[in-house]
Amino acid sequence: MRWVETTITVRFAECDPMGVVHHASYFVWFEIGRLALAREARVDVAAMAREQVFMPVIHCECQFREPARFDDEILLRTALLPPKAARLEFRYQVLRRHGHVCLARGRTVHAVSVPGKGMLIRLPVDMERKIEEFLAG
Amino acid sequence: MRWVETTITVRFAECDPMGVVHHASYFVWFEIGRLALAREARVDVAAMAREQVFMPVIHCECQFREPARFDDEILLRTALLPPKAARLEFRYQVLRRHGHVCLARGRTVHAVSVPGKGMLIRLPVDMERKIEEFLAG
Amino acid sequence: MRWVETTITVRFAECDPMGVVHHASYFVWFEIGRLALAREARVDVAAMAREQVFMPVIHCECQFREPARFDDEILLRTALLPPKAARLEFRYQVLRRHGHVCLARGRTVHAVSVPGKGMLIRLPVDMERKIEEFLAG
Amino acid sequence: MRWVETTITVRFAECDPMGVVHHASYFVWFEIGRLALAREARVDVAAMAREQVFMPVIHCECQFREPARFDDEILLRTALLPPKAARLEFRYQVLRRHGHVCLARGRTVHAVSVPGKGMLIRLPVDMERKIEEFLAG
Numbered sequence: 001m002r003w004v005e006t007t008i009t010v011r012f013a014e015c016d017p018m019g020v021v022h023h024a025s026y027f028v029w030f031e032i033g034r035l036a037l038a039r040e041a042r043v044d045v046a047a048m049a050r051e052q053v054f055m056p057v058i059h060c061e062c063q064f065r066e067p068a069r070f071d072d073e074i075l076l077r078t079a080l081l082p083p084k085a086a087r088l089e090f091r092y093q094v095l096r097r098h099g100h101v102c103l104a105r106g107r108t109v110h111a112v113s114v115p116g117k118g119m120l121i122r123l124p125v126d127m128e129r130k131i132e133e134f135l136a137g
Numbered sequence: 138m139r140w141v142e143t144t145i146t147v148r149f150a151e152c153d154p155m156g157v158v159h160h161a162s163y164f165v166w167f168e169i170g171r172l173a174l175a176r177e178a179r180v181d182v183a184a185m186a187r188e189q190v191f192m193p194v195i196h197c198e199c200q201f202r203e204p205a206r207f208d209d210e211i212l213l214r215t216a217l218l219p220p221k222a223a224r225l226e227f228r229y230q231v232l233r234r235h236g237h238v239c240l241a242r243g244r245t246v247h248a249v250s251v252p253g254k255g256m257l258i259r260l261p262v263d264m265e266r267k268i269e270e271f272l273a274g
Numbered sequence: 275m276r277w278v279e280t281t282i283t284v285r286f287a288e289c290d291p292m293g294v295v296h297h298a299s300y301f302v303w304f305e306i307g308r309l310a311l312a313r314e315a316r317v318d319v320a321a322m323a324r325e326q327v328f329m330p331v332i333h334c335e336c337q338f339r340e341p342a343r344f345d346d347e348i349l350l351r352t353a354l355l356p357p358k359a360a361r362l363e364f365r366y367q368v369l370r371r372h373g374h375v376c377l378a379r380g381r382t383v384h385a386v387s388v389p390g391k392g393m394l395i396r397l398p399v400d401m402e403r404k405i406e407e408f409l410a411g
Numbered sequence: 412m413r414w415v416e417t418t419i420t421v422r423f424a425e426c427d428p429m430g431v432v433h434h435a436s437y438f439v440w441f442e443i444g445r446l447a448l449a450r451e452a453r454v455d456v457a458a459m460a461r462e463q464v465f466m467p468v469i470h471c472e473c474q475f476r477e478p479a480r481f482d483d484e485i486l487l488r489t490a491l492l493p494p495k496a497a498r499l500e501f502r503y504q505v506l507r508r509h510g511h512v513c514l515a516r517g518r519t520v521h522a523v524s525v526p527g528k529g530m531l532i533r534l535p536v537d538m539e540r541k542i543e544e545f546l547a548g
Contacts, residue, residue, distance in 0.1 A: 012446070012460075013439040016149060017156045017207060017323055018387075019460075023331040024150060024301040028424045035423070035482070046482035049291055049423075049430075057297040061335030070154060071446070071457035113292075149309070149323075150302040154460055155524075156323075160468040164435040165287040172286070172345070183345035186286075186293075186428060194434040198472035208309070208320035250429075286427060287435060291481060293428045344428060 001079040002135065004037040007097065008074040020067035027060055030092050030106055033078030037090070041080075041134035043127060055088060055110040056119075062106040066096075073097035082135055083128070086112050086120045138216040139272065141174040144234065145211040157204030164197055167229050167243055170215030174227070178217075178271035180264060192225060192247040193256075199243040203233075210234035219272055220265070223249050223257045275353040276409065278311040281371065282348040294341030301334055304366050304380055307352030311364070315354075315408035317401060329362060329384040330393075336380040340370075347371035356409055357402070360386050360394045412490040413546065415448040418508065419485040431478035438471055441503050441517055444489030448501070452491075452545035454538060466499060466521040467530075473517040477507075484508035493546055494539070497523050497531045 008029055016022040034055075038045045048054070068074055077093040092106035112120045112127075123131070145166055153159040171192075175182045185191070205211055214230040229243035249257045249264075260268070282303055290296040308329075312319045322328070342348055351367040366380035386394045386401075397405070419440055427433040445466075449456045459465070479485055488504040503517035522530045523538070534542070 009443075011439060012153060012442050013159050013161060015154045017152045017154065018328045018330065019154045020330075022150050023334055024298040027298040027301070028422060031423050032420075046480075049481055054292045056292065056294070056341070057338055059335070059337050060297055061333070063333050064331060067330070069457075070460055146306075148302060149305050155465045155467065157467070160471055161435045161438040164438070165285060168286050169283075183343075186344055191429045193429065193431070193478070194475060196472070196474050197434055198470070200470050201468055204467070206320075207323055287433050289428045290423060291426045291428065291430045296424050298424060 001081075001091070002137065003077040003079050003093070004033065004040050006033055006036045006076045006078070008032060008076055010068050010070050010072045010074060012070050015070050018067070020069055023062065023064060026062050026064075026094065026104055026106060027108075029074070029076055029094065030060075030078070030090070030108055033076045033092055034090055034108075037078045037080055037134075041130050043130050052115040054113050056113055057108050058087075058111050059109040060107070062092075062104055064104045066101060066103045068094070068096065068103050074103075075100070080131065080135065083123060083131060086123050088112070088123075138218075138228070139274065140214040140216050140230070141170065141177050143170050143173045143213045143215070145169060145213055147205050147207050147209045147211060149207050152207045155204070157206055160199065160201060163199050163201075163231060163241055163243060164245075166211070166213055166231065167197075167215070167227070167245055170213045170229055171227055171245075174215045174217055174271075178267050180267050189252040191250050193250055194245050195224075195248050196246040197244070199229075199241055201241045203238060203240045205231070205233065205240050211240075212237070217268065217272065220260060220268060223260050225249070225260075275355075275365065276411065277351040277353050277367070278307065278314050280307055280310045280350045280352070282306060282350055284342050284344050284346045284348060286344050289344050292341070294343055297336065297338060300336050300338075300368065300378055300380060301382075303348070303350055303368070304334075304352070304364070304382055307350045307366055308364055308382075311352045311354055311408075315404050317404050326389040328387050330387055331382050332361075332385050333383040334381070336366075336378055338378045340375060340377045342368070342370065342377050348377075349374070354405065354409065357397060357405060360397050362386070362397075412492075412502070413548065414488040414490050414504070415444065415451050417444055417447045417487045417489070419443060419487055421479055421481050421483045421485060423481050426481050429478070431480055434473065434475060437473050437475075437505060437515055437517060438519075440485070440487055440505065441471075441489070441501070441519055444487045444503055445501055445519075448489045448491055448545075452541050454541050463526040465524050467524055468519050469498075469522050470520040471518070473503075473515055475515045477512060477514045479505070479507065479514050485514075486511070491542065491546065494534060494542060497534050499523070499534075
């Protein structure tokens with residue numbers, strides 16, 4: 001798999017009274033990872049959003065091994081699986097940069113929705129081509 | 138002033154490593170207070186949102202006296218000042234229900250934006266009338 | 275299974291540019307459901323938190339069928355499975371109150387951590403007894 | 412004033428159904444700005460947090476001129492005023508990097524709390540010295 005790496009510094013507001021990053025925040029990070037991957041694949045997610053083309057999450061999950069803490073440097077690794085029909089599946093690895101300790105692993109599955117058409121049953125041709133090129137790269 | 142009261146139970150995810158509600162969360166609560174006030178004034182904010190009519194915040198502030206903690210029952214009191222032109226100004230009091238201790242006081246000022254027209258310079262007639270009736274009530 | 279029901283009104287700040295509740299917010303709601311269930315089981319989670327006894331999430335997942343929207347009344351149903359060792363597993367159903375449409379289903383698995391001891395390998399006796407009583411009730 | 416600059420990329424989850432960054436998110440960004448400033452002043456906020464030394468917000472405010480949108484590159488400028496007693500006051504400017512448009516201006520005032528002592532009435536000597544050096548620099 002082709003992993004795209006992003007660095008995230010843990011925000012104070014992302015941590016909870018346990019002093020660690022709240023588990024829901026990881027899914028916000030995964031979104032950052034998808035955006036970074038899309039950028040490498042030359043898919044312009046922000047432009048898509050302006051045209052109301054979205055990739056709603058239909059499944060998401062995460063396993064947590066060790067907590068991330070305030071001000072930790074996080075290395076987020078994101079990969080995209082070869083798409084089946086109009087489903088996009090991403091995988092994530094969350095590591096503490098210091099020591100490269102694996103903190104969590106995640107997975108999200110997405111549909112693609114277009115205004116007026118709802119959920120697509122095939123990926124848009126342009127997106128499909130860019131994904132193929134990215135996965136081949 | 139006519140205060141509208143709402144009850145909020147502090148969520149774990151709203152608290153930070155200090156073990157208290159993060160200050161940014163109060164502005165999310167104030168939004169709940171505005172919605173409750175709008176409901177009493179028979180202004181349907183959700184229907185407005187569906188039609189892309191919004192009340193963007195142009196100023197917000199909050200003073201904090203005592204912290205709110207996880208699972209606290211919060212009494213949020215919200216008031217609306219008589220509008221000037223197309224500016225709406227709300228006031229907020231945040232109390233711990235137990236003992237009615239005042240925890241914080243806030244203020245937000247809003248414009249009204251309508252799709253295609255941008256920021257209004259006069260309130261929509263219907264909204265103005267409902268606000269007058271609410272303030273008179 | 276014994277389901278505990280909670281009602282949640284969708285907050286504006288919980289919604290994203292798609293106009294629907296952001297998927298990460300469901301895990302914040304699940305926390306509200308766990309708290310409601312704990313209350314019915316007479317487990318005082320807030321008192322535990324004050325003593326730094328926490329139930330960190332080690333796995334979480336959610337399937338999304340239909341979006342929840344701003345101001346929707348949500349019915350959250352939460353259940354606890356019979357615990358194995360020191361693992362607690364919860365199940366969640368998210369319904370739109372209007373029409374009882376199922377919007378999402380979730381699952382979280384938790385450890386129990388105690389200050390100075392880290393993750394427990396057995397549930398505290400008192401908690402185990404309360405859970406048994408709850409599950410039997 | 413000595414401004415410390417930080418770059419932030421707008422996250423999807425920070426945006427609301429208006430398609431713009433939710434106003435509460437700016438206070439989360441300001442926290443990032445304070446951390447960057449503290450780092451330049453060689454004050455280790457993360458180490459302080461581990462020792463339960465915190466800087467709770469006692470006042471915060473923000474004026475919004477133009478919205479920030481998903482994937483915008485934000486330039487956050489943060490300054491610290493010369494401290495009076497144990498009050499720290501920060502100022503913030505939020506600019507869109509592209510075109511250097513000013514989007515918002517903010518202000519926060521903080522106390523300093525130490526475990527067992529509560530709110531300090533004088534800054535810790537070490538912190539005071541580092542701040543003086545920073546402001547002189």
